[in-house]
Amino acid sequence: MDQEEDAFERLKGIAPRGHHALLGIFNVDDGPDWAELACPFSPDFLMDAGAGLVSSGPVVSLIDAAAGAAIIARTRQWRAMATLDLRVDYLRSASAGRTLYARATCYHVTRKVAFTRCNVHEGQGADPLAFATASFFFTGAS
Amino acid sequence: MISATPYAQLLGIGDWMDSDGSTGLVLRASSQLEGREGFLYGGVIASLLELACLEAVSRELDDPGRRPKPINMTYDFLRGGRMVDCYAKARVVRIGKRVVNADATCWQSDAQVPIATGRMHLLLA
Numbered sequence: 001m002d003q004e005e006d007a008f009e010r011l012k013g014i015a016p017r018g019h020h021a022l023l024g025i026f027n028v029d030d031g032p033d034w035a036e037l038a039c040p041f042s043p044d045f046l047m048d049a050g051a052g053l054v055s056s057g058p059v060v061s062l063i064d065a066a067a068g069a070a071i072i073a074r075t076r077q078w079r080a081m082a083t084l085d086l087r088v089d090y091l092r093s094a095s096a097g098r099t100l101y102a103r104a105t106c107y108h109v110t111r112k113v114a115f116t117r118c119n120v121h122e123g124q125g126a127d128p129l130a131f132a133t134a135s136f137f138f139t140g141a142s
Numbered sequence: 143m144i145s146a147t148p149y150a151q152l153l154g155i156g157d158w159m160d161s162d163g164s165t166g167l168v169l170r171a172s173s174q175l176e177g178r179e180g181f182l183y184g185g186v187i188a189s190l191l192e193l194a195c196l197e198a199v200s201r202e203l204d205d206p207g208r209r210p211k212p213i214n215m216t217y218d219f220l221r222g223g224r225m226v227d228c229y230a231k232a233r234v235v236r237i238g239k240r241v242v243n244a245d246a247t248c249w250q251s252d253a254q255v256p257i258a259t260g261r262m263h264l265l266l267a
Contacts, residue, residue, distance in 0.1 A: 019183035043148060056212055057185070057192060082222060
């Protein structure tokens, strides 16, 4: 490790800002190539307050956040990156009132590209509500 | 319709009408929607595309009681979204008996320069 500080440990210590702060996204757990983030339910996520229908928008934002964190967990480097593409399969609807969890794994990294997959659930990883894959590219030189 | 929902209001998404009378959604940039510094959060752009598809499909179905369920959606991010307003327009590609195909494009200052596109499958109840 040529960096004086582990980039992932640094990431975990940063207070949420921007859209992460608006959604209330927080870190749950992590490993050598994965990160699990969560987002508490808010009535602002509803598409139809009467029917208790939750928008899938926060799900996508949480996936994006978890996938980015998983890449830093694997590379232990702080590199500028951008989401190239993202695909979400909606296995079932999210439930109103439940915290969303997204566990993303960075399963491969090349010099310029990182590949991730992500499982979204409501506290029980074996009962996912969405599954996603996303690829990112490193925008900086090198 | 979509713009009245709590989630669209959280993001600051409203309705927008093009000079040719066609409609879409507009997202007002704000610091609460920022991802990496100086850029809109990818998930926010994705949400705008998704809501634009839902809006186009519900207009096409023209039946408030019929709410199609998202099966999946694929997004391509073409350019970083700057911290300025963002427009999205969606198209219903096909309405079948069971499945609806829709796609959407999103741009900022120039409609000819898209920053993201999305394709969605929905299941009809």
